[in-house]
Amino acid sequence: MAADALADVLKTVRMTGAMFYNVAAKAPWAAEQVAPELVLPLIRPGANHLIAYHIVTEGQCYASAVDGGEPIEVHAGEVIVFTRGDPHVMSSEPGMRAGPPSADALAGNIQLPYRVCFGDVGPTTAKLICGFLACDSGPFNPLMESLPQILIGKSDRGHGDMPCLGVLVRIAMNEIRDRRVGGEGVLGKIAELMFVEVVRQYIESLSPDRNGWLAGLKDPFVGKALALMHANPASGWGLEELAREVGSSRSEFADRFASLVGVPPMTYLAKWRMQVASGLLNDNVNIATVAAEVGYSSEAAFSRAFKKIVGEPPSVWRDRHALAA
Known part of the structure; x- marks a missing residue:
């Protein structure tokens, strides 16, 4: 029954997902998050809370919050979620910075996800699918208030022979590769489902002495x-x-x-x-x-x-x- 409460909160905060970037990167590279005020109107006008996520599909990279904290190494098959949309940098090595990009490229009549390449020479060292979720943070959002700043989801963790997150990641990769009609809508829904699965993994990992x-x-x-x-x-x-x-x-x-x-x-x-x-x-x-x-x-x-x-x-x-x- 408790799972119904989680579903109710997700429903009332009106979560909407979007996958904006399909990234191929060659070291050295660094990319900084687009400003939330530029992204939110593109996903859902009127929303006031941004969640950013990155799916590493090949290789590995580092995620670093701009306001400090230890860099986090993220490997293929993992999803990193910035639950409060805090400014952050994805990079080939820890400690790198890059100026935040403009969201102008997303405002035009283009097919999403928007393909981005970083680095000039050498082999591709990381591939990522990057995107956002928009939702309402008030007047009462117990889920967002309870989540840590950063969550890590693993594609191989779950129940049965085909863990849910791994299946969703593969579907997302196929949609991006095939670029079928209606793909933007499908990717948006996959983003919402992936967030739920990452939250589920976090709940399952909570120790018995935790509050919240x-x-x-x-x-x-x-x-x-x-x-x-x-x-x-x-x-x-x-x-x-x-x-x-x-x-x-x-x-x-x-x-x-x-x-x-x-x-x-x-x-x-x-x-x-x-x-x-x-x-x-x-x-x-x-x-x-x-x-x-x-x-x-x-x-x-x-x-x-x-x-x-x-x-x-x-x-x-x-x-x-x-x-x-």
Whole structure:
């Protein structure tokens, strides 16, 4: 059931994927991330959170955050994800820098992914597929708040003889090679699925003593409570009812939930309701209807709660996001 909570969050943040660059590089080479404000409007106007990723299909290279941190060596079959879209450099050796490129080439009427070659002479030392995911970071995004700055996914990790991420990487490579009709849309969807699989690998790697929303998904009591609240946010959930549903005492459940997730269950439910409401408002649903959908008996009560949690009335939120889009 906990997996449903992850699916719900991914749905409400309206994730949209795009693969923009098919890179062939000859050492020495370095490439810096395109500025997020240039990329986001190309993927989904109005989105405010950028995720960058790189799939190494051949060879190896290094990934380095511009603001510091140890360079990370990335090998063929691995996917590196910058979950907050932080400025970073991909390069043949650690410590290299390059000026950020312009996104002008992506604005024209060209077939994506845009092919890029780095380096002048010698053999190709690395091939990458690079792209982005756009999503909404607010008003409440427990997934993005719980993820580390950088994730590494491995194509050979998973269940069965054909690990999911490895299959997705091969499909992406085939689409880029064959450049079939509709390939841009297919690659975008593959990007979304790959992100989910990398997150799954991260969740599976979490140690039992870790806290956070993702750790809560794995917990048998907290995970079930999250699934219940996500499945029916309009229900009049109370602390005692949730504890009973998950098979725990009221006090033990409340302590366990707050310890793992970081907020009490009722606070989480209130924030999640506003996240669901924000998505409905973005779809221009009538405010009274939105209020009923998330469990409020009146538009006035919902508006007060929305303003308290989000910081502005629902009508202002709706109009501001409509303008941005």
